[in-house]
Structures are given as C-alpha cells and as structure tokens.
Amino acid sequence: MESTVPPAPAAALPTPAPAAEVVLTVAGISKSFGDNHVLKDFSLTLRRGENVVVLGKSGSGKSVLIKCIIGLLKPDAGTITVLGQPVATLSHVALDALRAKVGFLFQSNALYDSMTVRENLLFPLRRHWLADHQGQEDQLVLQALDDVGLPQTIDQLPAELSGGQRKRIALARTLIVPPEIILYDEPTTGLDPVTAREIDQLIRHVQQKYHASSLIISHDMSCVRLTSDRVILLSEGRSYAEGTYAELLASTDPIVHAFFE
Numbered sequence: 184m185e186s187t188v189p190p191a192p193a194a195a196l197p198t199p200a201p202a203a204e205v206v207l208t209v210a211g212i213s214k215s216f217g218d219n220h221v222l223k224d225f226s227l228t229l230r231r232g233e234n235v236v237v238l239g240k241s242g243s244g245k246s247v248l249i250k251c252i253i254g255l256l257k258p259d260a261g262t263i264t265v266l267g268q269p270v271a272t273l274s275h276v277a278l279d280a281l282r283a284k285v286g287f288l289f290q291s292n293a294l295y296d297s298m299t300v301r302e303n304l305l306f307p308l309r310r311h312w313l314a315d316h317q318g319q320e321d322q323l324v325l326q327a328l329d330d331v332g333l334p335q336t337i338d339q340l341p342a343e344l345s346g347g348q349r350k351r352i353a354l355a356r357t358l359i360v361p362p363e364i365i366l367y368d369e370p371t372t373g374l375d376p377v378t379a380r381e382i383d384q385l386i387r388h389v390q391q392k393y394h395a396s397s398l399i400i401s402h403d404m405s406c407v408r409l410t411s412d413r414v415i416l417l418s419e420g421r422s423y424a425e426g427t428y429a430e431l432l433a434s435t436d437p438i439v440h441a442f443f444e
C-alpha cells in the first residue's frame with residue numbers, strides 16, 4: 184500500500200508590519216498669489232514616528248506649504264488633514280486645540296526677547312494646558328531644557344545665547360507641551376556646520392524619545408541625510424520625486440541630481 188506523504192507545511196510567511204497610521208495628509212493642494220502659481224497639485228503623507236523632509240530650492244514654496252498646514256494660509260484647492268481633522272473646515276477653537284498637538288519650529292525661532300528662557304517656555308504651557316499642570320511647571324521647564332541639553336540657561340535672555348542655543352530653546356518650547364507632529368522650517372539654516380549637525384542629532388533624539396512625527400523643510404543636504412526617513416522633492420509646485428536619501432542620491436534625473444552636487 185502506498186503511504187501518503189503529508190504535504191510539507193507551507194513556509195511561514197513573515198507577517199508584514201502594519202503600516203503606521205497617517206498623521207498628516209496633504210492632498211493635491213494648489214496655491215497661487217496672482218499669476219505666481221506656487222503650489223500645483225502638491226501631495227504628501229506623514230506617518231506616525233516618521234521624519235519626512237521636503238527638499239526644494241529657494242522660492243519653491245516650502246514655507247507656503249508649511250503655512251497652509253498650520254492654517255495661516257488657505258490653499259486654493261486640495262485638502263490638508265492633520266490628525267484626522269480637515270484643517271480648512273475647523274473653527275478657531277478647534278484649530279487652536281489642534282495646534283496644541285502640532286509643534287512648529289520657526290526659522291527665526293520666534294522667541295520673546297524680553298522674556299527669560301523660563302518665561303519663554305512657560306508661555307505655551309500656560310496657553311495650552313492652563314490649570315492642568317499648576318505646580319509642575321518648573322519641573323516641566325527643566326525637563327524640556329534637559330531634553331535639549333541647556334538646563335543652565337533657564338534665567339538667561341535670548342540675546343545672551345548663541346544662535347545654536349536659541350534654536351535649542353525654541354525646540355524646548357515646542358516640546359514642553361509634547362507634540363504629536365513637529366514642523367521644522369529650515370532648522371539648520373544660518374548655523375555653523377558643527378552646530379547644525381548637533382541640531383540634526385537633536386531632531387533624531389526627539390523623534391526617538393517622543394515617537395513624534397516630523398515634517399522638516401530644508402535645503403541643507405547634510406540635514407536631509409541625517410534627519411530623513413523619506414524625502415520629497417518639491418519642484419515646480421509638485422512632489423517631483425520621493426524616496427529615501429540614498430534612493431534620491433542614486434537618481435540620474437537631472438533635477439534630482441542637481442541637489443546632490
């Protein structure tokens with residue numbers, strides 16, 4: 184009698200990791216100023232825990248994009264969804280509540296010159312968390328300063344700090360109400376290369392410690408290499424190319440290649 188050989192068990196397939204939740208979607212936005220068509224059907228997605236860099240030459244519309252995301256500018260077409268909420272339709276109150284979850288690091292830092300570091304850091308805490316954290320404020324300020332390695336500056340004024348230190352304090356102010364999404368507008372522009380690389384490391388540290396998702400606007404290629412999980416090249420108002428730094432570096436497309444020369 185023929186013995187029946189039981190079929191070999193199918194090789195176990197690795198279960199694909201579930202794709203992380205999308206926290207920010209920019210879907211086909213356009214924005215013009217008169218005849219100047221800055222963004223033309225631009226799209227991107229940002230997933231939880233991810234760092235996406237938008238790379239583009241000066242005047243390509245990077246700051247316009249970031250202003251649309253935080254609701255300072257209204258796109259002519261397309262939609263922007265942040266943490267599940269369509270930005271354009273939100274009331275002032277809802278937009279304000281959403282902004283508490285989205286940290287924005289201005290290129291200019293936007294620190295208050297007449298306030299000490301402590302007062303600058305208390306500002307968002309009092310604005311967004313109100314009574315919740317009375318009594319813990321000093322501890323939260325120190326924690327945020329510790330995150331950026333500058334606890335000793337607590338009683339100093341911004342004018343007494345270096346450019347790199349001011350950038351760190353601006354980041355500490357963003358972290359004090361822990362954000363789910365951080366938008367960085369040119370975080371290393373105007374800094375010397377050594378300080379710029381320290382800021383890059385800090386951006387990675389923040390990503391790991393807070394599991395925050397970040398959109399980083401930059402044309403500093405070292406910053407792009409060191410901080411990005413994915414890069415989107417903004418050119419002629421569109422998402423022209425997308426990939427990891429290494430993928431874009433290997434591209435033979437002349438527009439992509441020009442950024443790596």
Ligand SMILES: Nc1ncnc2c1ncn2[C@@H]1O[C@H](COP(=O)(O)OP(=O)(O)OP(=O)(O)O)[C@@H](O)[C@H]1O
Nearest residue numbers: 216219221239240241242243244245246247248402
């Ligand atoms: N409020 C505005 N009114 C009119 N035009 C504007 C306005 N804001 C931006 N623009 C125009 O949109 C275009 C893109 O500007 P944007 O500031 O987004 O460039 P960018 O990519 O951030 O450049 P950079 O790298 O120099 O910061 C420019 O031509 C600019 O003149």
Ligand SMILES: [Mg+2]
Nearest residue numbers: 245246247369
């Ligand atoms: Mg800009």
